[in-house]
Every structure is written in structure tokens, then in C-alpha cells.
Amino acid sequence: MNVASGIVFQVLQSVLVVLIAPLMLGWVNQCRAWLQNRSGAGIWQPYRVLRKLFHKDAVLAHNASPLFRCTPYILFGCMWLAVGIVPVLATDLPFAPAADVIALVGLFALARVFISLAGMDVGTSFGTLGARREMMIGFLAEPALLMALFTASLISHSTSLPTIVDALGHRQFVIYPSMAFAAIAFLMVLLAENARIPIDNPSTHLELTMIHEAMILEYSARHLALIEWAASLKLTAYITIGIAMFLPWGIARAGDWFGLLIALAALVAKLALAGAGLALLETLSAKMRIFRAPEFLGTAFLLATLGMLTHFLLEV
Amino acid sequence: MPPLAFSSQLINLFAALLLLLGFAMLTQRRILSLINLFALQGFVLVLSTAVVAYSTNQGHLYYSALLTLLLKVLFLPWILHRLIRALNVRWDVEPLINIPATMLIGIVLVIFAFNLATPISQIAGTITKSTLGIATATILLAFLMMITRRKAVSQVIGFLAMENGLFFAATSTTYGMPMVVELGIALDVLVATLIFGVFFFHIRETFESLDIHHLEKLKER
Amino acid sequence: MELLLVLGVPFAGGIVLAFWGHRAFAPELNSGMSLLTLLAAAALTARVIADGPLLVWNENFFVDPFNVFLVALTAFVAFTTSLFSRPYMRIEAQTGKLSPNRLRLYHSMFQMFSFTMLLALLTNNVGILWVAMEAATLTTVLLVSLYRTPASLEAAWKYFILCGVGIAQALFGTILLYFAAEKVLGPGGTALLWTHLNDVKGELEPTVLGLAFVFLLVGYGTKVGLAPLHNWLPDAHAEGPTPISAVLSGLLLNVALYAVVRAKVLVEGALGTHFAGNLMMGFGLLSVVVAAFLLSRQKDIKRLFAYSSVEHMGLMTFAFGMGGALATFAGLLHMTVHSLTKSAIFFAVGHAAQKSGTQIMEDIKGLIESNPTIGWGLMIGSLAILGMPPFGVFASEFMLLTAAMHQQPWATPFLLVALGVAFSAIFGKVQPMVFGAASAARLPHPPALMPVFVHLAIVLLLGLYIPPYLAEWYRQAATLIG
16 A cells, blocks of 8 residues: 555554544543542543643652662553554554564563562652552463453464454454453453553552552652553553454445545544443452452453363364 | 354353353352353353344244243243252352362363364354354353362253353354253253152252262262 | 163052152062062063063163172172061051151152162163163162261262262263263263164274273272271161161162173173283172171171171172183172171171160170070071082182182182181171070061071072072073173
8 A cells, every 4th residue: 555645544543542532531531430429530540640740849768779760661651552553443453563462462571571660769668569469460361361352363374463453343243252252351451551440449548549540659750641642552552452353344445535535433432442342340349359359360361261161172 | 354244253252151151150259159150151042042033034933042041941940949948058169279270171161072073063053153163162161160169059051051051052063952962951951950859859858968079979889 | 671660660650659668568569569579570671581681671671690689689689688578667656756647758659769770770861870870879869868867968968969979970970981982982871871882882982992891990989888988888787777777778779789780791801801801800809808807896787787898899809800600700790699697697687686676786785595596696697608518608708719729719818817807897796696694685576587488588599599490591691791
């Protein structure tokens, strides 16, 4: 396809998703508020929070290392890259070859390593607590995530996300039971990795129950803003990966401007639904105790493995 | 490979759901949810049988599906609900091996069942032949559930889930057994459940609890 | 016509006794029903001997020499057991162990149990055979826990669960069998009829039948009491009322073995190899050895004889597994004499336990002194079951060992050692019970010991001289089994 329009598409997609991410978080919080019969802070609240944070002065501990200062930028960069290459609007974009599911998992792992190190950097006990828990959740969730992604790869014979989208969305509609298993496993991993209920309560103020929040207690101002933005980008990335794999219909083929409009509309609708669904799930569940988290993630792993086995049995 | 006919896909989906429910029952601690999952499993079975009946024009399978609906989705869960209300059991005690280990063993059993069933499903002539592996896996998972549970009610539900798996195996390889045999099997299952119910009361009367631990005293002396 | 009576009478009896089982005349009614069943069975037997195999009612019931003699045996032992249960249950009711409701349950389930066993024996449909076997378990479960003691509840629970799981395996085996049959015979009820399967057994898919047989052997084998699946047997046979122990040991195990043998005939025809026979031999030998060595550890008299049942069923399975005219003849003869002897022993044991108020062997002493008939009955019964000549068990074991020495010489030392160990164990335990100073009270009702001696007399007779029609009958059955 035309290189110029490809680049335009790509830039458009990256910018769009970065701007939309806080809105996604706001929408989820607003849905939660409605479900809990509160009036909520409005869907634009995360933007207000970001603006407030950018205007403040950063306060750093005197023993904070350069790693501590760089981490927010690295985190933001990783998440932006991840979200940018997932085919949300169209397949066959210039960066598409980079959108390999294993590479994506690697990006998330990179981000996790840095944030954990940053959490331990200043030497507070809560930071270390959060870092240890984050690594435990991460090491349990990653195999499950990989298995779920492999199931999709087995069906489309490639680990490249655009190819997966193509195989699942643009060809004839087939029910794949293995994808059903993989979808549930992916959902469970999504909840775990993004620090949602039932693994972690994102709005808690009790430090001993925190996982993700505990690591970023020392951050302020623009650093905190970037980290919060990165968290919402991560959530959006996961949701868009999920949509790309399990609900790929509506994603445009490359160079199709009309299809792009349809894809945009479809994306908005799917994101809205996903956000509402996430809020519903969070409202209906209760936070698990930390030692039950391995059970939760073990279930996810085994479901994903089941999905793969079912693929070999039923669909080969 | 050309995609399967839509009805085959549906049946595969139901089979996968059946397996998922089998795993879900393995990890449940609340007995109430166990009964509901069992009823749901029966319902998926009914849907699957109905789809097979529709796509292969086997009339007797509709009766079979109806029988399953009446017995396994409505009547048996109703009896079980009444039982647990009367016996006042809500939660299971900790299973013999913890839940992640149980699930790992479950996965191993599933792989074993798939291996076992492959040579047979290759020579089957039905449209549902690939689901024999899942049927065998459901049977083995129900068996695992029976072994690792401590409360008597959970063991019985495992037993009934095994019957579900057997029924699915019958429909997946042979479009169901002859009606007279199916009626006999249904009767047996019903009577067995009723006897179980009576039994629970006796156990509770004598031991004041439905924990199987009390029933392990007879050993080689 | 006779078939209708053979099946209909116990079924009707079950229903009638459900209402009237607690009345004073209930035991007599029970015996009367069993007598009618026996007469019908005798008539059926006469018919089959005269006219050959029968296919009745749209080919759903099949009577050939193999199952008709089992039908006659079942009806006979059920009848004598009902005679035994008359005074036995009366004593139990008087000593307060059983309420009227439980008596009703007992009597009606006794008849229903006979019905399910006879149905299992007479049906031609492999699926209905399964249904009947499961029903047989169901009818006896509540009877094993009749006394509601913790031990009996545990025994009944184990029985239910283990046999239930086993029977589920057998159902899977049946499904696989139907699957293989459907390919050759087409779908529908005829594919499950044993006679049809027997005709086409050469064309059935070998791998499927092999797998089916494994499941059927494991499933029905659990009900036969083959090691390592025998765990439920000692408990169930020991904790229930003695008449139930007698019919479980004497009859149900036979019917389960019958199911296994029918399956084996089909599988050997399909596979052409000795796979089925080898499996049966392996399980049978394992059962004999395991049971023999566990015998000496028993303290409860009924458990002792339950393990003896495991051992003998192992012997029979081994015999049928070996195949060949002599071994099969031995197996069939052993089925008969074991059934009669074991039930006779249980009759004697039942009354002995009632007199002493306990089933622990150390507490039962000097039976010959306090009640000579019970004492001698137990002594002679034990000698008979241990294979002492001139009883029938000796004859069948001798034939079995001879056949083993010809066909499977490696197994003979195991069998001999096991039989020897069993002999010393049982004899060593029965001797102090029977001889020595008495420690038991008088029974309120005179015990029914005639059944004991009738059974033992038949066994003695069979040991000395097998009537020619009976021998011919066994031979015909043996050729059918192959």
C-alpha cells in the first residue's frame, strides 16, 4: 500500500490511542460509580488529574537514583509503543511487523522490571512490598498470557497480531472453542496485570493491601502523571489486544479510508462495551486475599492450556 | 483445512463448554454452586444433543434430550437443592489436595483422555467423533472430583457428573444408545440419587456430620 | 411363559412386601415367593434342556445352557436363603435391632434383588444387563446399612461409591461395545443383542473391543470382587444382615462374573488373541493371592469368609480366563459349589453370631457344645470351602489345577501356595470357634439349619458323583464359552 498514507495511518493511530487512554480509565471509573449508585467524578476526571499533576513540582527522595527518575519515561514509552502497534484501526500498517505477540509480552515485562526496581529504589518498605507482589503476579500471569496468545497463534499460524486479526476477523466466521478458553484466560490475566479487582483494588488507600499502588507511593508531579498515564495506556493496550484477538470484526484493511471510519466507530463501541463490562466485573467481585492470587492465575494458566489442548483435539 | 459445518462447530463449542464446566466443578468450594454448575452441564448436554438431532435427523435423540432435560437439569438439581437445605451443608471442607495441584492433575488427565480417545474417534462415523476425547476427559475429571472431596454431597455430584460424561460419550460416538437402554440408565440414575438422599440422612443421624472422614474407620485390623 | 413367571414373581413380590413386609407372615410370604420363583426356574430349565436355547420376546431374552443353570442356582439359593431368613430376622426383630419399617424394606428389597439378578441373567440386551447390574447394587445398598451402625454405614457407602464408579466404567465399556457393533449391525436395539453380537464377533473392530473389554472387566470385575478393586467386598458382606451376606457372596458375584464371561466370549472372537483371557487370568491370580494372604489378619468371622469369597471368585476368573474344556467345566462347577457352600457357611455363621452376640471370632467359642447343629454345620462348611475331598469344591479345584498344570504351569505354584495359606488361616480360626468350652446363650427361636445341611449335602453329592444330565449341561455351557 501507499507508504505515505500508511505512515499517516500509523501516526494517527498512535496519537489517537494515547489521547483516548485516560478517557478509557475515566469511563471505567464512571461506570463503576453508576453501578455503585454514586454520581462519580465524570469521564474527564483522569485528564483533570493529569493536568493537575503536570503543574506541580516534582519532589524526589535525596537517595533516588537515575533509574528512579527515568522509569516513568521508560514506562510511558513502552506502553505507548505497545498500544501504538496493536492493530486497533487497521491491519498492515508500517509498524505491523513489530506487532508480534511475544514482543508485546516482552514490552510489558520490560515495563514491569523497571517499575519494580523503581519501587525498591528508594528503600521504603512499602515500595519493596509492592515490587515483590508485582513480580509474583507477573511471573504467574505471563505463562497464562503466553498460552492464551499461542492458542490464537496456532489458529492463524503466526504470532503477528495483524495476521491473527486477519485470520480471525476477515475470513469466514468460525466458532473456535479453544478461543473461548483463551478468552477467559486472557480476561483473568487482564484483571491481574492491570491491578483490577479481584487481584488489587485500584482505589484503595490501605497500603498493606496494595500491589501496584505501593510501588509508586514515592512518585509525584510529572513522574506520577506519566506513570498514571502509562497505567491507563496499559489497560487500553490489554483491552485492544483482547479486542483484536477475540472480537476482530470491524478492523479495517489497510488503505481503506471508508473502512477506517467504520473501524473507528466499531472501536469506540467495543471500548465502551469493554469498559462497562470491566466495571461490571469489578462491582460483582470482591478483592481476593493475596495468597489466593496464585490460585486465580493458576486457573488462568490451566484454562489457557486447556484451550490449546482443545485446539489440537477439535480443530486440527 | 476447510472449516467444519456450522452445526459441527456448535457441537465442538458445547463440548468445550462441557469441559470448562467440568474444571469449574473441580475448583468449586461452595456446594450450592456445584449443584448449579451440574445443572448447567446438563443443560449444555441437552443443547448439544438437540443440535446433533437436528443436523443428523435422528428423531430419537430429541426424546433423549428431553429426558436429559427433565432428569438432569430440572429434577436431580431440585432434589439436591432440597437435600442440602435439609442437611444444612453449604461449604465443602478443604479438599485433600490443594486447588492448583488438583487442576494440574486435571490437565494431565485431560491429556491422557485425549490420547486414549484418538484411535477410537478416528474410526467413528459420526459428525461428533472429535468430542469423544472431551467426553472421556469429563468422566476422568468427575472421577478426580470424587476422589479429592471430603463432603459426601460433593462425591455424589461427582458421580452424577460422571454419568453426564458417559451420556456425552454415547452421543458422540454412536448417536446415543437405544431408547430402552437410555430409559433404564435414567431410571438407575434417579433411583441412585434418591437412595443417596436417604443415605445422607442416615449418615448425618449417626455421625452428626457429612464429612467423609468419619467413614474411613473400617480398615484392615 | 416360565420366563414371565421367573421374572414377574420376584418383581410382584417386591411390591407386595413393600406394603406388608413388617407383618408376622411376611417371612413366610417371602419364602413362598421365592419358592414360586424356584418352581418357575425349574420349569424353564426343563424346557431348555428339552428344546435347546430359547429366544423370547422379540429376541430380548435369551436362555441357553450357560445362563439357565445360573438361573436355577440363583432361584434355589434365594429360596433357601429366604427359609434361613425366617427365624433369623425374627430373632433380629425380637432383640430390637430392626424396626418394622426396616423389615418392610428388607423383605421387599430381597425380592427386588432376586428380580434384578434374574433379569441380568436372562436378558439378551447388553445394555439392559448393565441396567440390571446397577439396579442389583441399588437394591442392596440400603440393606447393607440396615443396622445403621457407623461401621455398616461406612460399608454401605464404600459399596455404593466403589461399585457405582466401577459400574460407570462398565457403562463406558458397553458404549464402546455398542459403538463397534453399530458399524457392523447398524444402529438400533439389535446392535446390543448378545446373540447378534456373537454371530458377527469376527467382524467387530479389534482395537475398540479390546478397549471395551478392559473397561468391562474393570467395571464388572469390581462387582466380582477382583483385586485390587475388592475393597468394598469385605465391609459390605460383613456389615449387612447375614441373609444379605449370603446372597451377595453366593449369587451377585456369580452374576457379575457371568457378565464378564459373556463379554470375554465376544472379545476373544473379535480379537483372535488371548488378550481377554490373559487379563482375566492376571486379575484372578492376583485376587487369589491377595485374599489368601489377607485371610489370616481377619478378626471378624464374616470378613474372613468374605475374603474367602474374593479368593474363590479369583479362582473362577482364572479358570474362565484360561479357557479350554476342562478349565471352563471346572469354573462352572466351582460357581455352583461355591455358591452353595458359601451360603451354607453364612447361614451357620449367622446363627453362631446371633448366639454369641458378636462377630469377633475370638469371642465365639465352643459352638459344638452349645448347639451341635450350628457347630457341625460351620465345621463341615469350612472344610468344604477349603477344598477337602470328597466335597464338590475339591473336585472343581482339582480339575482347575490339572488344567492349569497343562496350560499355564507357571501359575500352579501360586495357586497351590495360596490355597494352602487359605486352608491354614481359615481352619486355624474356625477350630477354636467350634471346639472348646461353650460361651453362648440359647436362641429365642429355633434356628433354621436345614438349608445349611441341604446345601452341604448337594455339594457332597456333586463331589462324589455329578449326575450325567448336569455334566452334559456343564459341557454344553463350556462349549458355548469356549
